[in-house]
Amino acid sequence: MLCHNCGADNPRGRRFCEECGERLAAIEHRREKDRTRARRAAGRARLEDEGLTPAERRRRDVRARKPTLKLKPVRALAALAVVVGVAILVVVLVLALSGGASAPVKAVQGFLDSLQNRDLAAYLQYTDPVTYAEVKNAEVKKQGLTLDPGQYFIYTYRISGIKLETVSSTADTAVVKITGGVMEANLSNSAFSTQTLDFSKHPRTVQLAKLEGGWVITNYQDVQLPYEVPEQVPPEQAGVEEGL
Numbered sequence: 001m002l003c004h005n006c007g008a009d010n011p012r013g014r015r016f017c018e019e020c021g022e023r024l025a026a027i028e029h030r031r032e033k034d035r036t037r038a039r040r041a042a043g044r045a046r047l048e049d050e051g052l053t054p055a056e057r058r059r060r061d062v063r064a065r066k067p068t069l070k071l072k073p074v075r076a077l078a079a080l081a082v083v084v085g086v087a088i089l090v091v092v093l094v095l096a097l098s099g100g101a102s103a104p105v106k107a108v109q110g111f112l113d114s115l116q117n118r119d120l121a122a123y124l125q126y127t128d129p130v131t132y133a134e135v136k137n138a139e140v141k142k143q144g145l146t147l148d149p150g151q152y153f154i155y156t157y158r159i160s161g162i163k164l165e166t167v168s169s170t171a172d173t174a175v176v177k178i179t180g181g182v183m184e185a186n187l188s189n190s191a192f193s194t195q196t197l198d199f200s201k202h203p204r205t206v207q208l209a210k211l212e213g214g215w216v217i218t219n220y221q222d223v224q225l226p227y228e229v230p231e232q233v234p235p236e237q238a239g240v241e242e243g244l
Contacts, residue, residue, distance in 0.1 A: 104174035104208050105164045107215035108223075112183075115157045115224055120149045127220045129212040155185035155195075155226060167205070174208040174215065178223075185226035195226040202228045 114122035163180030
């Protein structure tokens with residue numbers, strides 16, 4: 001760095017001249033200001049060559065100083081897409097795990113399966129929760145009692161193509177209708193011909209109640225009959241059905 005006072009060449013970074021002691025920092029400061037003015041003048045000259053007005057130059061400078069503004073809407077859309085994707089995934093998983101059916105509908109299907117499979121424990125689960133609990137806890141065997149499946153399964157069933165739909169549902173009660181499928185049944189140890197009921201022609205209403213933490217079919221004796229039976233209308237709905 002040359003001293004403006006004596007012309008001595010000093011190493012860069014020194015604050016005072018080695019020869020005359022003149023302060024060198026002021027010289028460097030002035031040189032830096034000169035360089036800055038020169039760069040600004042060159043920039044203005046380039047803008048003038050490009051034909052930009054002062055307002056256009058200011059807009060361009062603002063855009064240059066805020067490059068992240070263009071990314072914010074993109075990030076917001078990406079975050080929204082992630083949230084929507086997670087919500088859809090949760091719904092799909094819930095439907096997959098639940099089988100897409102409500103608890104009352106599953107109870108009716110389980111009851112019909114118990115008839116066809118002559119599964120006494122499952123039958124009691126959907127018709128007599130007290131006896132089912134005793135069987136589950138082996139209380140029946142402790143008391144020396146036996147349960148005869150023949151007392152519960154009068155018919156031998158073959159049930160197929162069942163279609164169910166929920167008519168109404170609350171926390172404690174539900175109504176499910178059998179709207180499709182076929183129930184075929186024979187009396188046990190009987191040579192009589194098979195009785196067949198087509199639910200698509202004769203839908204059947206199933207009444208359910210929430211008992212002991214599970215859904216129980218209250219009109220199960222009518223539900224398991226393999227022929228057409230009059231629909232039992234709950235008392236609270238009788239006035240509606242009659243148009244009163």
